Amino acid sequence: MVRNETKSKNGDALSLEQEVERLRKRLAEVEESERKYRTLFDMMIDGYALHEIICDDKGKPVDYRFLDLNPSFENLTKLPRAILGKTVREVIPGIEDSWIETYGKVALTGEPVIFDSYAEPLGKWFKVVAFRPGEGQFAVIFTDITNEKRALEELRQLRNLLSNIVNSMPSVLIGVDVDCRVTQWNLEAEKETGISADDARGKVFTDVFPRLAVELENVHRAIHERQPLEDRKVQAEKDGEVRYSDITVYPLIANGVRGAVIRMDDVTDRVRIEEMMVQSEKMLSVGTMAAGIAHEINNPLAGIIQNMQVMTRRFSDELPRNRKVAEACGIDMDTLMEYVKQRGIDKMMEGVLESGRRAARLVHNMLNFSRKSDSVKRPCDLRNLLDQTLELASSDYDLKKKYDFRQIEIKKEYHPGTPYVKCEESKIQQVLLNLLKNGAHAMARKFKDSEAQGWVAGDEGIEHPRFTMRVAPEPQPGEEESGGPPMVLLEIGDNGAGMDDETVKRVFEPFFTTKRLGTGTGLGLSVSLFIIAQDHGGTMDVESTPGKGTKFIIRLPVAGGNQ
Amino acid sequence: MMMSDSGGSPPAGPAEIRVLVVDDEMFVRSSLEAYLMDSDIDVTTARTAEEALRHIGKAKEEGRPFDAGIVDLRLPGMSGEALILEIHKVAPDMQCLIHTGSSFYGISDELLAIGMGQEHVLLKPLPDLALVVESIYKILGKTRG
Numbered sequence: 001m002v003r004n005e006t007k008s009k010n011g012d013a014l015s016l017e018q019e020v021e022r023l024r025k026r027l028a029e030v031e032e033s034e035r036k037y038r039t040l041f042d043m044m045i046d047g048y049a050l051h052e053i054i055c056d057d058k059g060k061p062v063d064y065r066f067l068d069l070n071p072s073f074e075n076l077t078k079l080p081r082a083i084l085g086k087t088v089r090e091v092i093p094g095i096e097d098s099w100i101e102t103y104g105k106v107a108l109t110g111e112p113v114i115f116d117s118y119a120e121p122l123g124k125w126f127k128v129v130a131f132r133p134g135e136g137q138f139a140v141i142f143t144d145i146t147n148e149k150r151a152l153e154e155l156r157q158l159r160n161l162l163s164n165i166v167n168s169m170p171s172v173l174i175g176v177d178v179d180c181r182v183t184q185w186n187l188e189a190e191k192e193t194g195i196s197a198d199d200a201r202g203k204v205f206t207d208v209f210p211r212l213a214v215e216l217e218n219v220h221r222a223i224h225e226r227q228p229l230e231d232r233k234v235q236a237e238k239d240g241e242v243r244y245s246d247i248t249v250y251p252l253i254a255n256g257v258r259g260a261v262i263r264m265d266d267v268t269d270r271v272r273i274e275e276m277m278v279q280s281e282k283m284l285s286v287g288t289m290a291a292g293i294a295h296e297i298n299n300p301l302a303g304i305i306q307n308m309q310v311m312t313r314r315f316s317d318e319l320p321r322n323r324k325v326a327e328a329c330g331i332d333m334d335t336l337m338e339y340v341k342q343r344g345i346d347k348m349m350e351g352v353l354e355s356g357r358r359a360a361r362l363v364h365n366m367l368n369f370s371r372k373s374d375s376v377k378r379p380c381d382l383r384n385l386l387d388q389t390l391e392l393a394s395s396d397y398d399l400k401k402k403y404d405f406r407q408i409e410i411k412k413e414y415h416p417g418t419p420y421v422k423c424e425e426s427k428i429q430q431v432l433l434n435l436l437k438n439g440a441h442a443m444a445r446k447f448k449d450s451e452a453q454g455w456v457a458g459d460e461g462i463e464h465p466r467f468t469m470r471v472a473p474e475p476q477p478g479e480e481e482s483g484g485p486p487m488v489l490l491e492i493g494d495n496g497a498g499m500d501d502e503t504v505k506r507v508f509e510p511f512f513t514t515k516r517l518g519t520g521t522g523l524g525l526s527v528s529l530f531i532i533a534q535d536h537g538g539t540m541d542v543e544s545t546p547g548k549g550t551k552f553i554i555r556l557p558v559a560g561g562n563q
Numbered sequence: 564m565m566m567s568d569s570g571g572s573p574p575a576g577p578a579e580i581r582v583l584v585v586d587d588e589m590f591v592r593s594s595l596e597a598y599l600m601d602s603d604i605d606v607t608t609a610r611t612a613e614e615a616l617r618h619i620g621k622a623k624e625e626g627r628p629f630d631a632g633i634v635d636l637r638l639p640g641m642s643g644e645a646l647i648l649e650i651h652k653v654a655p656d657m658q659c660l661i662h663t664g665s666s667f668y669g670i671s672d673e674l675l676a677i678g679m680g681q682e683h684v685l686l687k688p689l690p691d692l693a694l695v696v697e698s699i700y701k702i703l704g705k706t707r708g
Contacts, residue, residue, distance in 0.1 A: 295664050295665055296664070298664030298665075298686075298687045298688060299588045299591060299664050299687060300588075300590075301687070301688040302588070302590075302591045302594070302664070302687040302688035302689065303588060303589075303590030303591050303594065303688075304590075304688070305688040305689070305690070306590075306591065306594035306595065306598065306688060306689060306692055307590055307593065307594040307597075309594070309598065309691065309692045310594050310597040310598045310601065310692070313598070313601060314597075314601070319601050321601065356688065357688075357690055360688045360690070
């Protein structure tokens, strides 16, 4: 065709030369194109290989033959160019059928596939694209994506690490976007609310964490002003207990993503410790003051008591001199004594003496209690100590404000054969005083109404506040030995409001309190337990029935043979 | 001396015990004085340690030294403890009792060194003054009567 055309236009020789020239040019062009493609083929980073599929008589792919491949393919797969013309089963005898099946499908149907594959011996990840360039053939392009895979894995690990860190925080951490919707919700937030991170995500934080509603304004402000904001000692009730939290809102402004992180820390224990420290500091100074005052009181008390003793003696028959002086004054001693008796002066003097002695005992008890512990354990009769403590409790001003201790009936069941225990009296007294105060409070709660009805201690028929105190050896004489060391049992039972099981369980926990803040430190019983168990090797238990009362049971080891 | 015996009781003789009471509280002083007198003990009182030392010096000159002292610890001027140590120097035969309002008074090392012990301590207020008389007899190693 070409030749003919050329011939018709020009002379034959010239036309031929021209034609050759044209063809040469075409060839050069093709060669140039071929060279370009070859270069591309040779230089491309991706591995390329062309194969022809081999099927059995039924047309099922069973093998394939390598037709062409580029240097990158050699490089990536470590299969040399020498495999050209061979089949895959010859090159890799152990190849899995699934590869042949996958590629066979591409070659037969023309549908390309793309997938990620990990080459274990090479330790590399490949993205594989397989397609059909011609009938019965398939080509694959391998891309080494090991680095991407690694980066992704590292990213995943980093994300894991971060979420582990966030979750291990003792604080509640909540991330919110600019619309206050939850983006992050750590484990502590789950624990605090009972709502899972999945459920919380996307919701407005105040809906899933109502306690934080007070922070809504702070979140907006923090984001707007790009300043962290802090709220301290935010009060909230949780399970019937007052808890305190510090809440900090940090704005998030990185990479244009706006939002905030809300951090909430439960600082209830710290708040209570602070309260307690202030209180104990106050008590310490009051204690020192009281000790000083008590000392000063002893002198006038001595003036009262001792002079009254002299007076009593001088109004009696005891001294011969009395009679003589009376006679010298012109009074008959018997008449004088009769007058004193009839006017009740002797009883009054006795009353002054007894009142003075009681005041002296109180001062002594108070000093005994307030003086710094010298950590010396002495044999002591718990019955006496309990009596002393009762006397102290009945004069406790703080207690009297709420409840008059003297209104409480005291039932004592003291076993006569109770041995001594070795103890630090002031510490044990602290424990007993604490129990008596707690008991009085519990009874005050229950008997508020009956008190209004005007009952008096000793009324029969009506239940009224009563402490039952028991001190007894354990085991009691005649009882079977328990095997443990001999103990003295001390029980203080009240018939007050009692406690439910939940409260009983937590009653010895530090900082657990049912009283309002500032009323109790929540430390009384935990300290008591410490004193009994750690300091004195005893035990302390509690039994309680709501509405019926509470009984504390203390056991202290008997003083070793020193009674 | 308050409430001294105007009845002119017969003198107890040379065996009578002489006691010096040192206390700055008048009514404590007077109660002890009266009670001891009623118990046939010869009593002299002093408000301060300094006054007490003058009495002791005078008694020595007169040849009628004190057998015992009952000393309050907190005194204006010289303290009761210093007084007892001084007495130990100037009148070593005189025995002393401490009568103090500190409920938990523990005897000091200096006093321990001169042979005093917890049995020499009487705590104010005394529930029964008979204790004072008993203690005096005890430290003097005498029996009553």
